[in-house]
Amino acid sequence: MMDLRPLIVAGLLGVAAQVWAAPAPEDPFFLPPDAKAYILKATGSAPTTQTKLQDLLQALFQKRSEGGLGLVYDNTRTRTVGEVWTEGKANCLSMTAFFVSACRAIGIHEEYAEALNTNHWRKAGGIVRFERHVVALTPAPPRNDLIADFVPELRKRYGTYKVVVLPESRFRALFYSNRAVERLTEGDMEGAREQAQLSLDADPKSSVGWNILGVVLASGADLPKAEEAYRRAMELDHRDGAPIGNMEALLRNTGRAEEAQRYRVLGETVRKKDPYFHAYLAEEALVEGDLGEAQTRIRSALKILPKDPDFLLLAARVRLATGDLDGAIRSLEDARKYADPAEQERYNSKIEGIQGMKGGKVER
Template sequence: MRMLTWAMVVALAMSGSIPDPAPPVWGGELLSAPAPVAELPEWDEVVAVPPSLRAQLDTQVLQHSWTSQQRMRRIVEFMLDPDGLALRYDLDTTRTVAETFRDRQGNCVSFTLTFVALAREAGLDAYVQEADEALVWLQGGGMMFYAGHVNAGVRIGGRRYVVDFERNVVATSTPPEAISDQRALSHWYNNRGAERLMGGDIPGARSLLEASVELEPDFVPAWNNLGVLRLRSGEPEAAERAYLVALEHKPEHVPTLSNLTGLYQQLGEKDELARYQRKLRDVQRSDPYRNFVLGFQHESQGDNAQALAYYERAIGLHGREPRFFIAAARIHTELGHLEEAERSLQRARALSGDSDRDISRTGFRVRR
C-alpha cells in the first residue's frame, strides 16, 4: 500500500496500514498509564444521527428536494457549504457521525459515514465502498503515495453513483466496491486503533484492532497494524503471526511485506529476510501504479531519465491509464522530445473519456 514515512501520515484517514520502522518505537516512550479502554461502539452508535442534525437535514435538504438525485446532490452541498454544516477535512482523527457534526470536521472515513447516514435518513439506498488501493497526491507536501480508501455509493433507479469526498485521490488500482456495514465498522475500528497506537495507548489500540479483525478476518490493513502493535509490545512471534495472516489473504500487500522484512532483519533471520525481500521487489516491479509513484519521486528529484523509465514501465504494465501518458509527455517535453510528448498527450486524450460530473461548487464528484 505504501512505504517509507508517508504511510504514518495517511494510515489514519485512509483506512490503511502502518509501517513499522526499526527500532520499534513510535514517537518516543509509550504512555505508562493510558486511559482505560472504553467499550467499543456498535455500528448503530457510530452512524447515529443526532436529533439536531436530523432537524437541520429536514429543513435544509428534505424540504427543498423531491427526487433522489436532488437529495443526493443537496446532502453533499449541505455537508460542505458555509450555510450548511461547513465540514472541514481533518486527516488526524476518525470520528463518529455525531462527533463529526459536533466538531464540524472529519477525515475520509468520517465524511463517508456521515454522508451514508444522512442519505439513509433521506430514504436513499446508500452504502460504504472501499477501493483496495488509491493513488493519493498531497499538494502541500508534494508527495504521492498509495493508501487504502473509502467512499460512498448510492443506487438510484438502476444506476450506481459514487460520492467521493477525497480531493487528493488521483486514481484507484481497482474500482470501488460496495461493502457491508460490518466491514465499514471494521474500517472504523482499524483507523481508531491506529490513532490510539500513534498516541501510545497500547491497550486501547489492541482492543480496537482485535475487534477489527474479529469482525472481518480477511481485513488485511488491520492485521498489519496489529502486527505493528504486537512488535512494539515486545511480542515478535505474535507480530510475525499477524503479518503472515495478512499475507495469507493478500500476498502482495506491500506494507505487510515491508514490515515483515523489517522484523526478520531485526531478528537476524537471513533466509526469511531474503525470501520476503524478493517478494517485495517482485510486487513493486509488477505494479503499474507503484512504478508511477516511483517515477513521480524521481521527477520530483530532477532525475528525468529515471522518472521516464518508471513511467514507461507503468505504461507497459497498464496501457489504459491516461495519467501515465500525461506524466510521460511532461518528461518528454522537459527532455526536448517533442514528437514523443505529443504522441503521449494524444494517447492520454484518447483514454480520458471521463464521465465524472461535478455536483457542487466545492469540486467533489458523483460518478455514474
C-alpha cells in the same frame, strides 16, 4: 469539495442488498438525533432521490453562518459520526460514514465503496501508511450510479475510478484500523491494540486489521504473536505488500536472515508501487557502496512520490557519493522547496556545505 456527478463505474462489484439497523448510541456510526432532525429538515421538501442528495450536500457544506453544517476536510484523525456533527471536520473515511448515515436516515439506499486505483502511500511520523480512498455510492439503475467523493482532486489525478462496493463489515474494519494507526503514531499502545482488535471483531478476514495488529504487537515486543498476525494477513491477501515488508523486518531484526531474504524476494514482486520499499533499498545499497543500485532505487521511489523531501534528500546523498555535486545541490533545493517551513533551514545548511566543497556561493 464535493463531486456527485453521475459516473459510469468500471468493474463495479456488487454485494447483496442489506437491511440496516440503526446503530446504537455507543456505536461510532450513530447519527445523533439533532443531526437527524437537521438532515430531515434540510431535505424534506425534495421530491426525488437526486434532489434530496443535492439538498443534503448543500446543507452539509454550506457555511455555518448561512445555516449549513460547514463541513471541512481534516485528516488529523478519524472521527466518529457524532464527532463529525459536533466538530464540523472529517477525513474522507469519517465524512463518508457521516454521509452514508445521513442518507440512510432519510431513506436513501447508500453503499460504502472504495476507489481502488487511488490508493497511495503516506508517511506519518515513523509509520508508513497505505491509505485507501473510500467514497459513497448511490445505486441508480438503470441510470449510472452516483459517486459521492470527498477528495475530488484524486479523481482529477487518477481519472475514472474503478469502484468496488464495500460490505459494512469491511468499511468498519477500515475505520477501526485507521484509528489504530493514529493511536500507534501517538504512542498509545493500549489504545492501538484495542482499535486493532475492534477492526478484527468487525471483519476477521481483514488483512489490513491483522497487519496493523502485528505492528502493534511488534511495537510491544510480543514478536511471536506479531509474526502470527503477519502470517494471517498474508494468507488473507497475498497482494498486500505491507505484512510482507513487516515480516521481513521482524525476521531480519531477530537474526533470521535466510528467512527474511525470502520475504525480500517476495516483496520485490508485490511491492513495486511502494515508494518506501524502493527508498529503503536505495538506503541499503548506498550503505553497501552499490551506487548503481542506489541510483536505480531512488529514481523508482521519486517516480511514485516526486515531491517527498526525504526521498530528495536521499537522492542528494546518492549523487554526492557519485561525485555529482551539482546534482546533489539540485536535489537538496527541491527537498527544501517541498519541506515544511520548520525543516527548510537544515537543507540550507547542507546546500552551503556542498557549495563550500565547490568553492562557490549559495543561491537563495
